[in-house]
Amino acid sequence: MTSNAHLAADSGPSTELTLLIPCFNEQCVLAQFHARLLNAVEQLNITFEVLYINDGSQDDTAAIIDQFSLDPRIRSLHLNRNFGKEAAMRAGINEAQGRAVIILDCDLQDPPELVPLMVQEWRKGFEIVNMQRRSRHGDSWHKRVTARCYYAAMDQLIDGFDVPREVSDFRLIGPNALAAIRAMDDNAGVLKILVSWLGYPTTEVNYDRKPRQAGQTKWSTLSLLNLGADSILAFSTRPLRLYSYVSGISFLLGSLWIAGVATFGEPTYQHLLMQAILLLCLGTAVVGEYVARVLAIISPRPNSLCKREQP
Template identity: 85%
Template sequence: MTSSAHTPSDSPPPIELTLLIPCFNEQCVLAQFHARLMAIVEQLKITTEVLYINDGSQDETAAIIDQYSLDGRTRSLHLNRNFGKEAAMRAGINEARGRAVIILDCDLQDPPELIPLMVQEWHKGFEIVNMQRRSRHCDPWLKRTTARLYYAVMDQLIDDFDVPREVSDFRLIGPNALAAIRAMDDNAGVLKILVSWLGYPTTEVNYDRKPRQAGTSKWSSRSLLNLGADSILAFSTRPLRMYSYLSGISFLLGSLWIAGVATFGELTPQHLLLQAILLLCLGTAVVGEYVGRVLMVVSPRPKSLCKREQP
């Protein structure tokens, strides 16, 4: 009687790398992107899967990536609606089967040909491989200016860790960092800042950002402002602390001035109104400090992460 049980050698090899591609209305560029991407996959010496995340596209993107999924090396995941790139990336990270993931856009501004170099850096021992833009002359002046402003503000408001400049979501995330991100709630913060917060061995690889091959950017001015606000509010209470200091100093100076007026001049209702406003500002600052403390306590990020455990 012949046994039908599979031996361990019959099982497929584990997937080492997932290439995670968020998509939103990218039908114009997908064919060119997929051809270049699969040419790179053929060259890689590790088992690799391609995971497309359809972020509620309204064009033919869903049908195109479903067609690509007929290839056993490619899968597609469809979100119910457009939740935004952050949500799409987190959904892809939770769905990825690879030990490591590389996140890249399909507009070809982030060349797929750089993937082997990223894998090489990972195998050198780096848990995070950030692709750092050496130049971005292809971007409009306003976008370049707001990007510089964003990184300058983050440098001033975040003290606990460094946020590398000119680094987008084009990066490799290794197994340990991937496990740490998955262990946290989806509201743990903006992914590009969260990856820096983790503190795992990181390297930056410089590259020249390319012009978009087709379609238009899905980032509006409003969404960029929201991204900046989320980056700050999730990782820093310094704006609140600065307001508290300003309120305290204003209250102290105002109180001294009003005391001087009451001693050497005539105290009017306007002076009392000013003192009441200053007292209100100080009270708001105190309440804000406690709100900030609550934010840190309920944050889904742990207080620390272990680099390794002793055997």
């Protein structure tokens, strides 16, 4: 990873807000987005920086954001190749110098004009401000259906905390949550689920998702499936536990049935083979339970987080 970072004049401990913008092949919309973003943020009485993360773009995105960086309030960070949005956001969080971070896409589906409202909610005392889609007029039928399936799966398969529906990466993350995320390595899990797992005071603000202004979506069906799988595998052992229950019950019922056959009839080779298969399934479930325990032990996430320290 190489960095082309121009340090802002007001960056450092006094910077209150970092606007973190992951970019991948967004040359067509960057100028419009940048103008609208600055117009929105400059109305706030707050010190800020804008941090563009170029995620290995192959168009003129890198040159455009470097030109933006001539403004001392703007910085750019260039990744060696396209590592994906999750990696770009984590790189930006580690690089950000503001006390709080707002993540938003530059395709203008997440309106920059909502930034002042997010800051207002933060000043009320909320550590996390999630922007919750009230409508998805800019998304295709396929994208809306896959999103519903994703959030339904999160509801069923993740224990211990709630994952708000229709909330993507468009959010404000406050100082305490940022410190907690930075204390974990990059394998701590999908950021949108990790933020919910933290448990800090959170609010949702509804908004209407706008159509993409230019360019094409970077989310394919395969990438959406990968996001769902990563979200579940990083934060839930429920699928494995369900398999263990099914294996145990199947083994018990199968053993009772074969015992009945042995008592009132003559067991066959097929009966013995079925018992062996059931025993194999049960053994696989037991091994899986131990694997899940090992994953929990080596997880970069701590067992708990303190709301505040003892004064």
